[in-house]
Amino acid sequence: MKGLIPLIILLIVEFYSFQAIKTITKNKWVLGVYLVISLVAMLFIVYSFMNFERGKGxxxxxxxVIGLALLIYIPKxxxxxxxFIEDVSRFVEACIMSFVDEDREQFFSPRRRFVxxxxxxxAAIPFASLVYGMTIGKFNFKVIKQQIFFDDLPEEFDGTTITQISDIHSGSFENNTDKIKYAVDLINEQNSDLLLFTGDIVNTHAKEMDPWIDTFKGLYNPKLGKYSILGNHDYGKYFEWDSDKEENQNFEDVKAIHQKIDFNLLMNENVRLKKGSSEIVLVGVENWGVHFGKKGDLKKATANTKPEDFKIVMSHDPSHWENEIKNHDTHYHLTLSGHTHGLQFGIEIPGWFKWSPVQxxxxxxxxxxxxxxxxxxxxRGFGFHAYPGRVGIMPEITVIELKKTKKDA
Incomplete structure (x- = not known):
């Protein structure tokens, strides 16, 4: 019964889609080919979803399959x-006309071609957009630069730049070596003082990163270092392991990836970054999220820090900031997160408008x-997950410049 209702909905959607094609053309070959393709696609998608084991990652x-389903059924x-709106209109019209015109030959007026x-x-708009997202959009990397001003930023850190990347999801890349190499080169071109990665290096398995170790090892080593944290996918909780030992080994292998690509993995700990006689504190917490578990321990991660320290927190899930960090008794100046991917779907007009269902x-x-x-x-994330593309919300390389607010003389 669970699958029956979605199947009925699919059949209704298919019926209406066929009606649109039938109104446009009466060519039996066109209609026949459309029906065969639609039937084969529907059966393949339904079969794939019915046999998909979420625990297999x-x-x-x-x-x-997810990409195909979205490509076919969002337009339909x-x-x-x-x-359907036209049918409601036709029904209302028919009811009125049945009282006005008793000699009316048919209840419903014919479906209008222009509708x-x-x-x-x-329907062509989302279809074209989804095709673009799956072919070009998912590798249309954007460098977004952001200045942030602080009253208490140490003077020697004024103008310090941070490049942030997040949500690599290496298991989704397939064989797009040139595209990923281009993105790595783009990161290196920023030549920032600090390089940070805010979690989800894989979808589930550590081995997903094996083909990409050398590529990401090519990321430059900035003056202040390369640091990283874990995201919800890095714990391997979206897979049914044969044993706890296998799951634990995968987790250890995921953590080892960071060392292989020369990142310092912070797990509920902090480091002091120095410039001249000044220093700031970089805090790295494990994943903490309202929907995806609370491994992060902010108290442990900030051990031995002082209230007056300038603090940058890396926390994968932004719900951590919303629910704990932003109103914490301790002042955390800047938090860097990822996780949402902007849903990989939305509308953005920089400086004017920004919308996605994930909001x-x-x-x-x-x-x-x-x-x-x-x-x-x-x-907004480096890679992609579930839907194999990006529409409107492009993969991001962030460059943040820390600025000290200048006081009036």
Missing amino acids: QNKSSLF ILIFLVL SQIALGI YVYKQWAGLYENAGRYIYVN
């Missing part, structure tokens, strides 16, 4: 909505946010 096949759902044309035109789940989901002089920057 994401793989190339699941990425393909829009067609359904347009034609079907409008429906197909509307209804996460209050901080992409870019810079502030509360009482405390800031969080949420990186």
